[in-house]
Amino acid sequence: MFQSPLQVLCHKLKRLRGAIQAWNKEVFGDIFQVVTQKEAEVWLAEIRMESDESEEPRVNLHLAQAQLRVPLWVEELFWKQKAHVKWLKEGERNTKFFYSVVKHRRVQSxxxxxxxxxxxxxESEEEIGAEAVRFFEKLFTAQHPTSSPGLLQNILKILTDEDNVLLKQVPAKEEICRVMFEMDGESTPGPTGYTGKFFTAAWSIIGEDVVRAVCSFFCGAELPRAVTATSIVLIPKIAHP
Incomplete structure (x- = not known):
């Protein structure tokens, strides 16, 4: 069965996500449990060093402290990604700060x-969810849309015909690459969870697929469901909705 380059790219990203999830579970596991375990090992090494002044307990303590740094770093990265805070770059470990940001965002949401x-x-969670579903089902299945094609006549024309022709041209590989590398590395362009940093870091592997997918779109390829699918999210407009 023929698949367009867009479908091929989406299929590869979907398969990769499953592999990444399995790798995360096997390699990192429960990062919070690992931190707790390594902190306990450091605590035991400190107790042994207090009762034994030989060189071996001191070496074991340094080793335990070194092994603790990696899971602490992973934990901080986890909360940083959850918090979506980009302006804080340097300084001491900010795990508590990132966690407080995530907690505050959840309360506000x-x-x-x-x-x-x-x-x-x-007021119940089930009733709120059901009412939201009913509202959007009614909104998106309306038989008489409120908009009118005639309204387009009132929109000021800014682009010239030459501009439109230029916008429809298939972009060059260099232009696609430049745009991808100008993306915000910490943000995701879609609900897949892949950040801009993923595409730039893996460009030597995935670059050709991305270029073919973008070019196929400009050539009229149908957008697959993985691209057009979206999530409807109720965003509160006041501090405590």
Whole structure:
């Protein structure tokens, strides 16, 4: 069965995500449990050194401290990614700070109650979810859309016909590469979870697939479901919704 370059790229990224998840589970495991275990090993090494003044306990303590640094670094990276904080680059370990940011974001994102179409307030998590589903199902299955094609006549024309022709041209490989490397390394361009840094770091492997996918789009290839799919998220507009 023929697959367009866009479908090929999406299929490869989907397969890679499963492999990364398995690798994460096998190599890193529960990072918080690892930190707790290594901290306990450091604590035991300190106790042994207090009762034994020979060289071996001191060496074991340094070794335990060194082995603790890696899981601490991994834990900090985890909370940094969760917090989406980009301006804090240097300094001591910021795990508590990142965790507090994540916790605050979660508290702000909680919707405590919502008004249904009858004007009644519903407060349980199940009722809020059901009401949101009903609202968007009704919105996206409306038989009489409110917009009118005639409204486009009132929009000021800014681009010339030459500009439109230029925008429709298939981009060169160098232009695609430049745009990819100008992406924010910490942000994800879609719900797949792959950040800009992933594409730049793996460009020697995935670059040709990305270039072919982009070019096929400009040639009229149909966008696969993996690209057009999205998530509907209710974003609170006040501090405590």
């Amino acid at each position: 909680v919707i405590h109650k919502i008004k249904n179409e009858r004007g009644e307030w519903v």
